[in-house]
Amino acid sequence: MTALLISLSMGAAVGLVLALSGAGGGILAVPLLVFGLHLSMVQAAPVGLIAVGLASALGAVLALREGKVRYRAAVIIGVTGMAFAPLGVMLAHRLPNAPLMVGFSLVLAWVAVRSIRQSLAPVPAGPSAPSTLQVCRLDPVRGQLRLVSPCVLALGVTGALSGLLSGLLGVGGGFVIVPMLGAFSNVPIRGIVATSLAVIALVSVGGVAGAASQGAVAWDVALPFAAGAVLALLAGRRLGARLAGARLQQAFGATAGVVAVLVLLRGLGVLAL
Numbered sequence: 001m002t003a004l005l006i007s008l009s010m011g012a013a014v015g016l017v018l019a020l021s022g023a024g025g026g027i028l029a030v031p032l033l034v035f036g037l038h039l040s041m042v043q044a045a046p047v048g049l050i051a052v053g054l055a056s057a058l059g060a061v062l063a064l065r066e067g068k069v070r071y072r073a074a075v076i077i078g079v080t081g082m083a084f085a086p087l088g089v090m091l092a093h094r095l096p097n098a099p100l101m102v103g104f105s106l107v108l109a110w111v112a113v114r115s116i117r118q119s120l121a122p123v124p125a126g127p128s129a130p131s132t133l134q135v136c137r138l139d140p141v142r143g144q145l146r147l148v149s150p151c152v153l154a155l156g157v158t159g160a161l162s163g164l165l166s167g168l169l170g171v172g173g174g175f176v177i178v179p180m181l182g183a184f185s186n187v188p189i190r191g192i193v194a195t196s197l198a199v200i201a202l203v204s205v206g207g208v209a210g211a212a213s214q215g216a217v218a219w220d221v222a223l224p225f226a227a228g229a230v231l232a233l234l235a236g237r238r239l240g241a242r243l244a245g246a247r248l249q250q251a252f253g254a255t256a257g258v259v260a261v262l263v264l265l266r267g268l269g270v271l272a273l
Contacts, residue, residue: 019236088167
């Protein structure tokens with residue numbers, strides 16, 4: 001019973017982060033499972049993906065009804081990510097646990113630094129000039145992304161990277177998708193978050209399927225963890241408008257930084273929690 005409550009609570013934390021940021025849920029899911037339930041990286045990765053995938057799918061459906069999801073971009077990124085996710089799973093099963101934890105801690109540290117830097121960046125007074133990096137731009141008449149060749153290539157690279165990390169480390173890839181869409185497109189941030197949720201849902205399917213085919217899914221942990229994530233995402237959508245902002249980014253960055261250090265120490269054998 002205690003393990004069930006712990007799993008539900010940890011899943012809720014992941015769902016709340018997903019609801020508020022569209023990213024970061026998977027990044028926190030794996031460390032929570034490793035430290036809270038003492039799972040290995042290979043065991044924790046698919047459990048985190050199931051929770052993140054289900055919660056993201058729910059968030060994406062709700063956002064799609066509101067017209068915020070750039071569904072064509074989501075399909076390109078998601079299908080590419082699904083193709084690369086099994087490769088990540090295969091690599092995860094061939095690498096020892098310690099190097100995986102060290103690699104995960106480095107990714108998490110990068111996310112922490114980026115989140116804090118973004119929160120401290122000055123907000124522009126007016127609309128910024130179009131960047132040359134913005135190869136994916138919205139058609140002002142139709143409201144859809146113009147899928148020119150450079151845009152499709154950028155979306156494909158984003159999907160490949162998020163899919164590989166999804167299978168390898170059990171992360172949904174939102175921490176890759178959100179900044180990359182923000183860099184090479186002019187989609188508003190709420191649209192980026194919604195599209196990220198749709199992609200995470202698709203990419204998670206590939207990672208979970210790859211892990212399930214190798215019998216690496218602990219369903220007794222995964223189901224309550226996922227239930228907590230879904231319920232918290234629903235509640236988090238109501239809180240998003242009040243809590244989103246620089247302070248939230250700083251809190252998430254600080255939390256990610258602390259967890260990165262703990263995961264690194266665990267991977268190096270210094271910490272035996």
